[in-house]
Amino acid sequence: MTNHSNNPTIGGKTSMKTIREAINDALREEMRRDPTVIILGEEVSGGAGCDGEDDAYGGVFGVTKGLMPEFGRERVIDTPISEAAIIGAAAGAANNGLRPVAELMFFDFIGVSFDQIFNQAAKFRYMFGGKSKTPMVIRGTVGGGWRAGAQHSSMLHSIVTHVAGLKVVMPANAYDAKGLMVQAIRDDDPVIFLEHKVMYDIACEVPDEQYSIPFGEASFPRQGNDVTIVAISNMVTHAITVADILAEEGIGCDVIDPRTVSPLDHEAILESVEVTGRLVIIDEGNPRCGLATDIAGIVAEHGFYSLKAPILTVTAPHTPVPFAPELEDAYLPNAEKLMVAVREVLAAGRSGA
Amino acid sequence: MPYSTEFLLSAYRTMKTIREFEERCVKEFEGGNIPGFTHVSNGQEAIAVAACIDLSDKDIIGSTHRGHGHCIAKGCDVGGMMKEIMGRATGLCKGKGGSMHIADIDKGMLGANAIVGGGPPLVNGAALAAKTLGTKNVALSFNGDGSANQGTVFEAMNLAVVLKLPHVFVYENNGYAEGTAANYGVGSNSLTDRNAGFGMPAECVDGLDFFATYEVLKTATERARNGGGPTAIEAMCVRFDGHFIGDPQLYRGKDEIKNARKNQDCLKIFRERVIAEGWLKAAAMNAIDKEVMVEIETAVVDALAAPHPDPATDLMSDVYCSY
Numbered sequence: 006m007t008n009h010s011n012n013p014t015i016g017g018k019t020s021m022k023t024i025r026e027a028i029n030d031a032l033r034e035e036m037r038r039d040p041t042v043i044i045l046g047e048e049v050s051g052g053a054g055c056d057g058e059d060d061a062y063g064g065v066f067g068v069t070k071g072l073m074p075e076f077g078r079e080r081v082i083d084t085p086i087s088e089a090a091i092i093g094a095a096a097g098a099a100n101n102g103l104r105p106v107a108e109l110m111f112f113d114f115i116g117v118s119f120d121q122i123f124n125q126a127a128k129f130r131y132m133f134g135g136k137s138k139t140p141m142v143i144r145g146t147v148g149g150g151w152r153a154g155a156q157h158s159s160m161l162h163s164i165v166t167h168v169a170g171l172k173v174v175m176p177a178n179a180y181d182a183k184g185l186m187v188q189a190i191r192d193d194d195p196v197i198f199l200e201h202k203v204m205y206d207i208a209c210e211v212p213d214e215q216y217s218i219p220f221g222e223a224s225f226p227r228q229g230n231d232v233t234i235v236a237i238s239n240m241v242t243h244a245i246t247v248a249d250i251l252a253e254e255g256i257g258c259d260v261i262d263p264r265t266v267s268p269l270d271h272e273a274i275l276e277s278v279e280v281t282g283r284l285v286i287i288d289e290g291n292p293r294c295g296l297a298t299d300i301a302g303i304v305a306e307h308g309f310y311s312l313k314a315p316i317l318t319v320t321a322p323h324t325p326v327p328f329a330p331e332l333e334d335a336y337l338p339n340a341e342k343l344m345v346a347v348r349e350v351l352a353a354g355r356s357g358a
Numbered sequence: 359m360p361y362s363t364e365f366l367l368s369a370y371r372t373m374k375t376i377r378e379f380e381e382r383c384v385k386e387f388e389g390g391n392i393p394g395f396t397h398v399s400n401g402q403e404a405i406a407v408a409a410c411i412d413l414s415d416k417d418i419i420g421s422t423h424r425g426h427g428h429c430i431a432k433g434c435d436v437g438g439m440m441k442e443i444m445g446r447a448t449g450l451c452k453g454k455g456g457s458m459h460i461a462d463i464d465k466g467m468l469g470a471n472a473i474v475g476g477g478p479p480l481v482n483g484a485a486l487a488a489k490t491l492g493t494k495n496v497a498l499s500f501n502g503d504g505s506a507n508q509g510t511v512f513e514a515m516n517l518a519v520v521l522k523l524p525h526v527f528v529y530e531n532n533g534y535a536e537g538t539a540a541n542y543g544v545g546s547n548s549l550t551d552r553n554a555g556f557g558m559p560a561e562c563v564d565g566l567d568f569f570a571t572y573e574v575l576k577t578a579t580e581r582a583r584n585g586g587g588p589t590a591i592e593a594m595c596v597r598f599d600g601h602f603i604g605d606p607q608l609y610r611g612k613d614e615i616k617n618a619r620k621n622q623d624c625l626k627i628f629r630e631r632v633i634a635e636g637w638l639k640a641a642a643m644n645a646i647d648k649e650v651m652v653e654i655e656t657a658v659v660d661a662l663a664a665p666h667p668d669p670a671t672d673l674m675s676d677v678y679c680s681y
Contacts, residue, residue, distance in 0.1 A: 043490060079490060085520055090479050090513035097483020100468060101418060102491055105483075120510070124473050125480055132459040133469065134451035135676035169677050193679035221681075268681050 027179035031186035046108030053083035088118035112145030127170030158326035177241035184218030221268035229257020282313035314354030401598035404624035408572035418484035420477035425470030446664035475508025485523035504535025524582035553590035565593030
């Protein structure tokens, strides 16, 4: 068993909140606390220039609903459909006294704005010799399961994790979503905050007060000594399912949710593997040059002598995300695929340390 | 006299400093003292100075890969710039930026930008911050006739109009996007007509004429500062050197550069004008010439003697505020 604890208990009142509500809470409270926090993006309010209702969307997933009526259009800015202009405006404003939260409705749209992210915002501080800071958040929805097809379903966290100068956050529950969003807004570096679109309605108890969760500290939704499962974002759900089934068989899974993939809590993973000697990584991204292979590489390099079996990865295949339900279901990693991998890694290799 | 002597001397000094800095960069590059790629702006000095002379350190500019002149016009330290271009630890950006990424946030210089069209979306952000915080500061982006064709610039112009941002878009039209003519690459043939189509005031000016350029930019900057939104100014100019130092410039016409240096030199035009008007004496400008030569010589000597970065400490620093 590793020494890391789960989420610390925060004193005070808690309420049952969905991830959507938790992020909305974090944004609202930070905007109340700090007048330099602004939101910009497509339909973050909705209805700009229209004859009908204001705040018609509150973001297409409703995450920013109600913020424009409270803070006004000067701070909750509906933009044209111009992702490069949105990200550029956020980055330039961040260098000049604001803390913008920019929304990419679907993170697939980094394609048309990536220069402003990786060549501009991410590199400012280094290129300018440490003189600048860029406290911006880019929120984007990721992941499949909505039958949204290849251009609205990608899991592109590995692309931004690759870029030095960016931090990458991927919450898997409402408690983490709120604390990590608060940290993201208060952080002085550019932060990519990736929200899985199938998870918005998943709820848990969330403290009413504001709190922040530091980046680079994993959480441990299940603990055990027999096999380590590293999972991120929606894959944590599958890891917990597998761990609970195996627990009934007396097999202990150490489920690690890194919560942020840049920075990544290497120590938590290596310490766990030191105990279990067996590692499965489940990741919704494509298999090549991805988070799963990255973590596998880290453990192979720094934890090789702890391993009792080959590391296994469960990922999407090397294809775009398909549209047809049968194909998308086959594409996505799930609990069944993870279970096969975990049983394989438990059966394989040397027994005993 | 419509301009103060102090203003005129300052304008001349800055233009001359840019000219000598750039000419010296060519020499130092050819002497092997400058690594990488360097793009100089000699010939285009009047626009940089006309755009920046009235701006404060709180006003923000975004520049291009041809940005030395903009830096100098915005008040960046010439010695720190030369060190930066030579990759020294005491350069403006600790040697991590180089010629194409010089920046000095303290001077309101948001960076040269080696991505053509990369700057205007960011300068919108500086303008948005000024508008949101109510500072009355303005933001100004330099663009070329090349970046004028980038989608990022179109997006930035549209958003600036939609949000009524205090952003002055300056297009230095030197006739060449690298080695391709503007009259080939700009499909509409008129940048200014196209700029006007975005719904902002747009004007074309002779960028070799410091005074004409200054007047249109002054109007544009005041409009932005007073809440009137963005303006686009196209300034026609001439690039004395290649796209980069070492560019053989086979695409340019015979004697084009020689003739430009003789007949289209904005510094000569400035001198002739102020002498003809009786605003400045040649002796005053000759004295500045001598001082500038000393300043540039000192910058080069100091830069050549400046320490190199230390990989043990400098490679990994300044990536994040915290990580």
